[in-house]
Amino acid sequence: MLIDTKDLCGTAEAAAVLGVVKQRIHTLRKRADFPQPIVVLAATPLWDGNALLAFKATWKPVRSQDTTTQEQTTTH
Numbered sequence: 001m002l003i004d005t006k007d008l009c010g011t012a013e014a015a016a017v018l019g020v021v022k023q024r025i026h027t028l029r030k031r032a033d034f035p036q037p038i039v040v041l042a043a044t045p046l047w048d049g050n051a052l053l054a055f056k057a058t059w060k061p062v063r064s065q066d067t068t069t070q071e072q073t074t075t076h
Contacts, residue, residue: 011044020061
């Protein structure tokens, strides 16, 4: 399998592709349908950017409720 190096994505690039913060990538990696990294280096896993785009096309992100709204509904 040949991958163009410009298509490699570390955690920061994966987050940018998916429109999430880097911490969310660590959570997404636990999903069975999230692409496996090509290799895991000491600094970061590396993914094929095309695999991340394919995941993004089928992924339906669930946004958490705004904490301000939660506070307003629980305050008396």
